[in-house]
Amino acid sequence: MKTNxxxxxxxxxxxxxxxxxxxxxxxxxxxTATCPSYQVLGxxxxxxxxxxxxxxxxxxxxxxxxxETVRHVDRCLGCLACMTTCPSGVHYMHLVDHARAHxxxxxxxxxxxxxxRGALARILPYPGRFRWAMLGAKIARPFRRLVPDARARAMxxxxxxxxxxxxxxxxxxxxxxxxxxxxxxxxxxxxxQKALDADINAATxxxxxxxxxxxxxxxxxxxxxxxxxxxxxxxxxxxFAAHNICAWMAEIEGLDAIVINTxxxxxxxxxxxxxxxxxxxxxxxxxxxxxxKDITEFLATLDLPAPERSGMRVAYHAACSLQHGxxxxxxxxxxxxxxxxxxxxxxxxxxxxxxxxxxxxxxxEIAGELGRRKAASLEAVKPEAIAAGNIGxxxxxxxxxxxxxxxxxxxxxxxxxxxxPAKLGNSG
Amino acid sequence: xxxxxxxxxxxxxxAEIVARLKEALPADTVIDDPRGLVAxxxxxxxxxxxxxxxxxxxxxxxxxxAALRICxxxxxxxxxxxxxxxxxxxxxxxxxxxxxxxxxxTEVLETDYADRIIRLQTGRTNLSVTGAxxxxxFFYAPDPSSQLACAISGNIGMNSGGAHCLKYGVTxxxxxxxxxxLMDGTVVEIGGAYMxxxxxxLLSVICGSEGQLGIVxxxxxxxxxxxxxxxxxxxxxxxxxxAGACVSDIIEAGVLPVAIxxxxxxxxxxxxxxxHAGYPDVEALLIIEVEGSPAEIxxxxxxxxxxxxxxxxxxxxESTSAEESAAIWLGRKSAFGAMGQINDYMCLDGTIPVxxxxxxxxxxxxxxxQYGLGVANVFHAGDGNxxxxxxFDANKPGDLELCEQMGADILRLCVEVGGCLTGEHGVGxxxxxxxxxxxxxxxxxxxxKVKDVFDPKWLLNAAKVFPLAVTEGRRP
Numbered sequence: 020m021k022t023n024x025x026x027x028x029x030x031x032x033x034x035x036x037x038x039x040x041x042x043x044x045x046x047x048x049x050x051t052a053t054c055p056s057y058q059v060l061g062x063x064x065x066x067x068x069x070x071x072x073x074x075x076x077x078x079x080x081x082x083x084x085x086x087e088t089v090r091h092v093d094r095c096l097g098c099l100a101c102m103t104t105c106p107s108g109v110h111y112m113h114l115v116d117h118a119r120a121h122x123x124x125x126x127x128x129x130x131x132x133x134x135x136r137g138a139l140a141r142i143l144p145y146p147g148r149f150r151w152a153m154l155g156a157k158i159a160r161p162f163r164r165l166v167p168d169a170r171a172r173a174m175x176x177x178x179x180x181x182x183x184x185x186x187x188x189x190x191x192x193x194x195x196x197x198x199x200x201x202x203x204x205x206x207x208x209x210x211x212q213k214a215l216d217a218d219i220n221a222a223t224x225x226x227x228x229x230x231x232x233x234x235x236x237x238x239x240x241x242x243x244x245x246x247x248x249x250x251x252x253x254x255x256x257x258x259f260a261a262h263n264i265c266a267w268m269a270e271i272e273g274l275d276a277i278v279i280n281t282x283x284x285x286x287x288x289x290x291x292x293x294x295x296x297x298x299x300x301x302x303x304x305x306x307x308x309x310x311x312k313d314i315t316e317f318l319a320t321l322d323l324p325a326p327e328r329s330g331m332r333v334a335y336h337a338a339c340s341l342q343h344g345x346x347x348x349x350x351x352x353x354x355x356x357x358x359x360x361x362x363x364x365x366x367x368x369x370x371x372x373x374x375x376x377x378x379x380x381x382x383x384e385i386a387g388e389l390g391r392r393k394a395a396s397l398e399a400v401k402p403e404a405i406a407a408g409n410i411g412x413x414x415x416x417x418x419x420x421x422x423x424x425x426x427x428x429x430x431x432x433x434x435x436x437x438x439x440p441a442k443l444g445n446s447g
Numbered sequence: 448x449x450x451x452x453x454x455x456x457x458x459x460x461x462a463e464i465v466a467r468l469k470e471a472l473p474a475d476t477v478i479d480d481p482r483g484l485v486a487x488x489x490x491x492x493x494x495x496x497x498x499x500x501x502x503x504x505x506x507x508x509x510x511x512x513a514a515l516r517i518c519x520x521x522x523x524x525x526x527x528x529x530x531x532x533x534x535x536x537x538x539x540x541x542x543x544x545x546x547x548x549x550x551x552x553t554e555v556l557e558t559d560y561a562d563r564i565i566r567l568q569t570g571r572t573n574l575s576v577t578g579a580x581x582x583x584x585f586f587y588a589p590d591p592s593s594q595l596a597c598a599i600s601g602n603i604g605m606n607s608g609g610a611h612c613l614k615y616g617v618t619x620x621x622x623x624x625x626x627x628x629l630m631d632g633t634v635v636e637i638g639g640a641y642m643x644x645x646x647x648x649l650l651s652v653i654c655g656s657e658g659q660l661g662i663v664x665x666x667x668x669x670x671x672x673x674x675x676x677x678x679x680x681x682x683x684x685x686x687x688x689x690a691g692a693c694v695s696d697i698i699e700a701g702v703l704p705v706a707i708x709x710x711x712x713x714x715x716x717x718x719x720x721x722x723h724a725g726y727p728d729v730e731a732l733l734i735i736e737v738e739g740s741p742a743e744i745x746x747x748x749x750x751x752x753x754x755x756x757x758x759x760x761x762x763x764x765e766s767t768s769a770e771e772s773a774a775i776w777l778g779r780k781s782a783f784g785a786m787g788q789i790n791d792y793m794c795l796d797g798t799i800p801v802x803x804x805x806x807x808x809x810x811x812x813x814x815x816x817q818y819g820l821g822v823a824n825v826f827h828a829g830d831g832n833x834x835x836x837x838x839f840d841a842n843k844p845g846d847l848e849l850c851e852q853m854g855a856d857i858l859r860l861c862v863e864v865g866g867c868l869t870g871e872h873g874v875g876x877x878x879x880x881x882x883x884x885x886x887x888x889x890x891x892x893x894x895x896k897v898k899d900v901f902d903p904k905w906l907l908n909a910a911k912v913f914p915l916a917v918t919e920g921r922r923p
Binding site for chain 2: 047063072
């Protein structure tokens with residue numbers, strides 16, 4: 020597509036990258052067909068092609084963001100289905116990241132929004148604060164009808180989820196491999212996930228150590244920065260990322276992988292190399308990105324034992340960050356099958372469930388509709404359990420179905436010698 | 448390419464027009480914010496752009512009718528839009544036009560497997576029509592490369608084809624009936640759930656009328672039981688000419704594959720990079736698909752191989768699995784987009800007699816050398832529907848004009864060898880000014896008279912299809 024940037028504009032590396040991305044787009048419209056927000060809203064401005072056009076116009080003119088552009092960019096889930104679909108290789112993720120940072124710099128959001136976004140940015144990345152906030156929300160929830168803002172109500176609704184107590188396993192330490200050591204990894208223990216569900220890290224650690232992998236949890240690791248990154252708060256995101264890069268570089272000698280079991284975080288960690296490309300940390304960041312592996316991606320590289328039981332019918336929900344962001348599509352399903360499960364896929368495997376980081380909080384109507392559709396398509400394959408690789412999806416789907424929702428790694432741990440996941444209940 | 452001068456009387460009344468539309472329709476149905484309008488300034492032919500006066504996105508036939516009634520009463524031009532995937536600028540707006548888009552009309556209204564029909568709203572995408580019936584063993588045959596995203600409304604407007612139309616025919620052969628809203632808001636039903644018209648065959652007039660006669664909001668389509676099996680075979684040749692000759696011989700021998708697709712080296716490489724389909728790196732590639740029972744497939748492929756071997760192919764390879772077949776087709780259908788990774792391009796769409804393929808490919812090569820612009824070829828060789836992609840640099844001044852001239856020469860060549868200007872993309876604005884190459888003034892006048900009947904005020908998509916000089920005096 021033709022672009023209109025001046026040489027002076029192109030001297031900015033961010034604009035130069037945006038120009039490169041826009042030049043690859045041929046405006047064919049394929050992306051509209053797999054965009055969840057376009058499926059719900061039916062306005063091209065709420066599709067990748069429309070947003071690309073809005074962003075192009077905003078960046079070319081060099082003007083501050085405006086209400087219309089912000090509304091439609093905000094409605095993007097960042098699911099990146101468009102990147103899977105795009106035949107021209109348009110890197111929508113880097114383009115929308117750039118646009119979000121531009122919006123954050125140049126657009127004054129209404130005060131209610133500023134408060135909500137600021138609160139999320141100050142609470143969610145910190146498990147301690149998040150637990151307190153959840154407790155507060157539990158107390159406030161009976162009064163939710165009095166809250167005028169749908170987004171604030173959505174935040175209170177999060178408190179329906181149980182609060183997970185801090186787990187000793189997540190503290191900085193080294194979990195020794197059982198038997199002879201076959202490898203060594205760092206586990207990124209995450210932030211919000213720990214406060215919502217301690218079982219996922221526990222299952223990951225159990226499974227890896229049982230398979231002969233030493234699991235290090237380094238001091239100083241924390242939130243990956245995705246949460247604020249998607250709000251366009253570039254500098255904060257880089258601060259989070261830099262902490263992790265330093266913490267993990269201390270462990271890099273002889274390290275096989277940085278294992279991540281929240282795929283939303285995985286997508287961002289794998290992008291550290293790009294985020295720090297013009298920074299003194301560039302080399303280290305690239306090294307960290309290259310080492311980052313989703314838990315299923317890492318498990319797929321190991322020789323795995325024969326399954327101990329079989330038969331449970333599991334619907335696999337592909338988290339967008341895993342299937343579109345990281346292009347990890349086969350590993351989770353192949354592993355579940357290798358572990359003896361009967362794996363079914365819904366009719367709309369490419370579509371987002373509406374969780375998308377804080378999207379379900381900021382855009383509750385669209386997220387709710389997507390969640391309802393996803394729960395229905397998963398239930399249609401009549402599963403005994405639903406497996407997903409991202410805590411956000413688990414919460415979003417879990418709220419809308421009676422079928423138990425578990426993390427893929429919990430099922431794998433169970434199949435290969437671990438306890439039955441508590442979420443499945445005691446029957447069977 | 449020139450757009451008519453916007454009607455100043457309409458531009459002056461913009462606020463009033465928008466107010467009336469907003470009054471008659473739900474709040475989120477009318478877009479008039481200048482920022483938002485920019486995203487509707489073009490379709491997939493981005494070389495030509497013009498933001499409209501407003502955009503309307505109705506949710507029902509009644510809402511389409513309400514919007515049209517207002518535009519008709521106020522003499523406002525209307526440009527219909529499906530999914531905005533036209534490569535001919537079919538939904539390019541004019542500055543004084545209201546774009547009416549049917550993207551929100553996506554419901555399936557009725558399926559009847561005994562009568563093999565599906566009735567649906569036309570904003571539904573082509574591929575999702577098959578999606579709605581494939582679990583029951585049926586499919587909708589026309590399959591334009593953009594089938595993932597393009598809407599049935601646009602398929603009807605442009606009488607779209609696709610790879611498998613060699614066997615199944617194009618849209619007009621698979622369309623049984625429509626609900627159409629005329630420019631004055633009248634809703635008419637034409638055709639129905641049966642194969643032929645009882646009266647004058649107006650359906651054939653509407654299919655391919657490029658949004659100039661009315662806005663089709665519902666359609667009854669023919670669906671077919673899926674074949675027992677299908678298998679593509681890849682054949683690589685060391686020259687486009689030889690591949691073209693092979694296609695002519697296959698057709699001449701009376702073998703009827705479902706599809707014969709052609710790609711040359713630049714396209715092969717671009718598609719392979721996206722789809723990893725295992726395409727051989729050759730000068731010219733044919734993808735030939737046959738279908739039926741395993742015995743039928745083997746028999747047809749044997750005949751095709753015998754013919755191909757007379758042309759000394761470098762490679763012949765049959766698909767060995769469903770996944771491989773899917774990748775082969777994903778690559779082919781993504782060809783236009785995949786070429787975008789490499790270059791800006793303008794995609795042409797002309798049709799020629801199949802026997803002229805070798806000659807035309809050679810002449811295109813000569814034109815490419817003459818203009819100094821690269822050409823990549825990807826097309827439906829079986830039915831002679833050519834899609835040369837002229838490669839140019841959209842950011843380089845003068846390149847687009849050069850590209851347009853070369854495109855015109857290629858299309859003139861198509862007409863010269865006995866073909867026509869368009870196969871399936873429609874005339875739109877892209878080929879509008881070449882219509883006089885193919886048609887005499889009398890021929891054109893006869894076509895204009897058809898539009899006179901459906902749209903006497905000439906408000907619907909009136910800047911398209913016919914050269915502006917020819918429609919001068921009819922357009923407001």
